[in-house]
Amino acid sequence: MQNLKVLLWFWSFLLSLILRTSTSMDSIALSQSISDGETLISRGGTFEVGFFKPGNSNSQYFGIWYYNVSPLTVVWVANREKPLNNTSGILKFTDQGLVLVNGSTNSTVWSSNMSRKSENRNLVAQILDSGNLVVKDGHDEKQILWQSFDYPSDTFLPGMKLGMDLVTGLERSVSSWKSTDDPSRGYYEAKIDRRGYPQVVITNGTVIIVRLGPWTGLTFSGATLYLRYTQLSNEFVFNEKEIFYDLFIG
Ligand SMILES: *[C@@H]1O[C@H](CO)[C@@H](O)[C@H](O)[C@H]1NC(C)=O
Ligand SMILES: *[C@@H]1O[C@H](CO)[C@@H](O)[C@H](O)[C@H]1NC(C)=O
Ligand SMILES: *[C@@H]1O[C@H](CO)[C@@H](O)[C@H](O)[C@H]1NC(C)=O
Ligand SMILES: *[C@@H]1O[C@H](CO)[C@@H](O)[C@H](O)[C@H]1NC(C)=O
Ligand SMILES: *[C@@H]1O[C@H](CO)[C@@H](O)[C@H](O)[C@H]1NC(C)=O
Numbered sequence: 001m002q003n004l005k006v007l008l009w010f011w012s013f014l015l016s017l018i019l020r021t022s023t024s025m026d027s028i029a030l031s032q033s034i035s036d037g038e039t040l041i042s043r044g045g046t047f048e049v050g051f052f053k054p055g056n057s058n059s060q061y062f063g064i065w066y067y068n069v070s071p072l073t074v075v076w077v078a079n080r081e082k083p084l085n086n087t088s089g090i091l092k093f094t095d096q097g098l099v100l101v102n103g104s105t106n107s108t109v110w111s112s113n114m115s116r117k118s119e120n121r122n123l124v125a126q127i128l129d130s131g132n133l134v135v136k137d138g139h140d141e142k143q144i145l146w147q148s149f150d151y152p153s154d155t156f157l158p159g160m161k162l163g164m165d166l167v168t169g170l171e172r173s174v175s176s177w178k179s180t181d182d183p184s185r186g187y188y189e190a191k192i193d194r195r196g197y198p199q200v201v202i203t204n205g206t207v208i209i210v211r212l213g214p215w216t217g218l219t220f221s222g223a224t225l226y227l228r229y230t231q232l233s234n235e236f237v238f239n240e241k242e243i244f245y246d247l248f249i250g
């Protein structure tokens with residue numbers, strides 16, 4: 001009898017472990033939210049998204065980091081210029097997009113701007129294994145309404161584009177944190193300089209400190225860019241719709 005109890009306990013313990021692993025989610029649906037302590041983990045276990053406090057800071061941010069990598073390596077921050085000071089935030093997924101609110105007052109601290117609104121009630125917000133947090137149509141994988149890759153922080157990941165969308169006017173650049181405790185914009189920025197023939201530059205304020213040139217075989221070694229892949233290719237695209245530099249694996 002005693003043995004049976006132990007066996008039952010053991011099975012329920014195993015089951016709870018299995019359930020715990022299988023309930024780790026990579027997406028939320030409309031009207032769901034993420035609170036402090038809750039996270040989403042990308043399907044292949046590469047990236048995690050949720051609330052964090054950088055370094056010795058008391059401020060809370062919503063962002064994306066490498067799952068299970070120590071020390072905490074953050075690749076994207078939503079409210080980098082608007083920290084939650086000593087308060088817990090809640091990330092809500094509404095038909096306006098992702099909205100970060102002060103948990104005690106409900107006041108909006110940050111929100112994603114969806115360029116295209118949708119009547120669709122089947123939207124999902126999902127963290128992908130590329131590190132991209134996307135809001136998309138749950139039925140149509142290609143209908144991306146918003147993506148964090150359009151608003152890089154200090155990390156340039158494969159699949160991101162550095163540069164300009166000439167149709168929407170969206171400009172994507174990568175900028176350093178102010179310090180390890182403060183993800184707000186620091187001195188350094190990598191972007192496309194469109195004066196003359198477009199090229200990738202790294203600036204310190206208004207001063208260009210590195211010109212990476214427009215194309216080929218570039219290795220970013222600036223303080224602002226952390227690359228974790230070795231097999232990378234890059235391309236420089238310049239046409240009437242877009243000017244961008246990007247990286248891809250392979
Ligand atoms: C948090 O505190 C800093 C410094 O005191 C302030 O600049 C910032 O606006 C505050 N953040 C919010 C969301 O109120
Ligand atoms: C959140 O609300 C509390 C209570 O009103 C306030 O003390 C705090 O400064 C607010 N935090 C932010 C980041 O707005
Ligand atoms: C947050 O709380 C800590 C300790 O209570 C305090 O030292 C710090 O000044 C507070 N920060 C803000 C921005 O209110
Ligand atoms: C925040 O908003 C939700 C619904 O939007 C509501 O249920 C909740 O009571 C609000 N909390 C505060 C503190 O206003
Ligand atoms: C959203 O759009 C408004 C108005 O165009 C702008 O002020 C705000 O900074 C944008 N927010 C983000 C997160 O891009």
Ligand SMILES: *[C@@H]1O[C@H](CO)[C@@H](O)[C@H](O)[C@H]1NC(C)=O
Pocket residue numbers: 187204205209
């Ligand atoms: C960038 O600018 C800051 C402020 O002007 C300066 O302190 C720093 O030394 C500069 N860094 C480089 C690499 O030029």
